[in-house]
Every structure is written in C-alpha cells, then in structure tokens.
Amino acid sequence: MHIRKLWIKLLEIINVVVLSYKALSLLGNHKNNRGLLLFHQLFKTNFIMKTILVITCALLSTLSLNAQQPPIGIWNTGKENTKIEIAEVNGFYEGEIVSSDNAKAKIRKLLLKEVKSVDGEWKGKLFAAKRGEWVDAILEEKDNQLVITVSKGWMKKTVKWSKD
Numbered sequence: 001m002h003i004r005k006l007w008i009k010l011l012e013i014i015n016v017v018v019l020s021y022k023a024l025s026l027l028g029n030h031k032n033n034r035g036l037l038l039f040h041q042l043f044k045t046n047f048i049m050k051t052i053l054v055i056t057c058a059l060l061s062t063l064s065l066n067a068q069q070p071p072i073g074i075w076n077t078g079k080e081n082t083k084i085e086i087a088e089v090n091g092f093y094e095g096e097i098v099s100s101d102n103a104k105a106k107i108r109k110l111l112l113k114e115v116k117s118v119d120g121e122w123k124g125k126l127f128a129a130k131r132g133e134w135v136d137a138i139l140e141e142k143d144n145q146l147v148i149t150v151s152k153g154w155m156k157k158t159v160k161w162s163k164d
Helices: 002-027 034-044 047-066
Strands: 073-076 083-089 092-099 110-118 121-128 133-142 145-152 155-163
Touching (some): 121 145
Antiparallel strands (some): 073 155, 145 155
16 A cells, blocks of 8 residues: 555656656756756756666665555454454454354454554454453464464464465
C-alpha cells in the first residue's frame, strides 16, 4: 500500500519537472533570464533526468526488499477447522472467525486487531482465548502459511495457520 503511494508521488514530481521544462521551452525567449537559462542547460545535459532515474532505482530496490504483502485472506488455524478472515478495516488489518467446527466458537468474533506494518514486519494484537486477553503478535507469511509469534512478558509462542 505504501509503495503505491510513493510511486504516485514520484511520478507526480517527474511530471511537474517535465511539464515545467516544456512550458519554459514554449516560452522560447529564456536566454535573457539566467535562472531559466540554467534550468534549460541542466535539461540539455540530462542531469535532472539521470538524477531522477538513479533515485527511482535506489528507492525501488530498497522498497522491494522490505515490502511484504499484508496477510489478507482466509486462514485455517488447524484447530477444529476454525477459519479466520483477515481484512483491512480503517487502515489496520483485523481477523475474525468466519467458520468453525467448534460449537463454542463465536462467528465474527475478533481474534486479530491493530495489525499494521512496522519496520517491515506485520505487528498487532492476537486474542489469547485461554488467558482471555490480547497479546502482542508478529505475523509473517511463509510458504502459504501465516507464522504468528505471540509474546507476553518474557514468554513467546509460535503458531502456524495455513492459507485456505
């Protein structure tokens, strides 16, 4: 999501620079104005275009390494065929029960909340049913599985959900 916004901003900047150059070229008589002459000379040597290209390549290579797709979709917890649907809600990602063979499971009960990308990791809160409380969680999608590492104090536990 953030990569798309950066792309749009970068393209807008490039568009403004190119349109400014074209407008100045149409004015024609820029030889009497030192600022316009300098701008024209920079474009003649392709300095700005080369700089924009280098910055774009550097940005894209950095972003593509750190970019992880959000863990949206339906996930099977592996316990009593319980399925959780993760979707975006108000800028965050949330997961709720959509089906289960467990008669006590409440359909549409929220199990994941406040999930967002922080420093290249998906972090949020997972409801620990046995404890009846929300615990910190880190989510990572690997090989069609959602690996969730939960932590409370000094204790950590990892659970794996499979993509449905």
